[in-house]
Amino acid sequence: GIESRADGAATITASDTAGAEGSYLVTVTGNALVLARPEPDFMDSQGNIDIGDISASTGLRVVVKQYTGMAVGQAITLTCYSAIGNHVPATQTVAALGDIAFHVPKSYIQDIVAALETPMAAFDYTVAVVGGATAKSPRTNVTFIG
Numbered sequence: 001g002i003e004s005r006a007d008g009a010a011t012i013t014a015s016d017t018a019g020a021e022g023s024y025l026v027t028v029t030g031n032a033l034v035l036a037r038p039e040p041d042f043m044d045s046q047g048n049i050d051i052g053d054i055s056a057s058t059g060l061r062v063v064v065k066q067y068t069g070m071a072v073g074q075a076i077t078l079t080c081y082s083a084i085g086n087h088v089p090a091t092q093t094v095a096a097l098g099d100i101a102f103h104v105p106k107s108y109i110q111d112i113v114a115a116l117e118t119p120m121a122a123f124d125y126t127v128a129v130v131g132g133a134t135a136k137s138p139r140t141n142v143t144f145i146g
Contacts, residue, residue: 034068035137051146075128
C-alpha cells in the first residue's frame with residue numbers, strides 16, 4: 001500500500017523481483033473535507049431553541065451530519081461556545097460513515113440562560129484526520145429561550 005502525506009507531486013520508486021528499478025511521477029490528491037454546520041435539535045428558523053424541549057437526562061443533541069471526506073478513524077470534537085465558558089463533550093472517533101450525535105448537558109444550557117441577559121451560544125466541530133491535519137466546521141449560532 002502507498003500512504004500519502006500531502007497533496008501534490010510525488011515520486012514512487014519501485015523494483016521488481018528481477019532487480020529492475022524505475023521511478024514514476026504521480027500526483028497525490030486527497031479527499032477534501034466539506035463540513036456542514038452542526039445541527040442542534042429543536043432549533044427554529046430564527047436560531048432559537050426552547051429549553052423546555054430539552055430532556056434533562058440526555059441534554060441537547062447536536063448532530064454532525066455525514067460530510068464529504070468522512071473516513072473511519074477521524075476524530076470529531078464538538079465545542080459549544082458561550083460567554084459563561086465553553087463546553088466540549090467527549091471527542092468521538094468515526095467508526096462507520098454516518099451522522100454523529102453529541103449531547104450537551106441541560107444544566108450547562110440552564111446556566112447560560114440564568115447568567116446571560118441574551119442567552120446565546122454557538123456550536124462548531126473540528127475534524128482531525130488520520131495523520132494529524134484538522135479542519136473546522138462553520139458555526140451554528142443559537143439563542144436559548146424559556
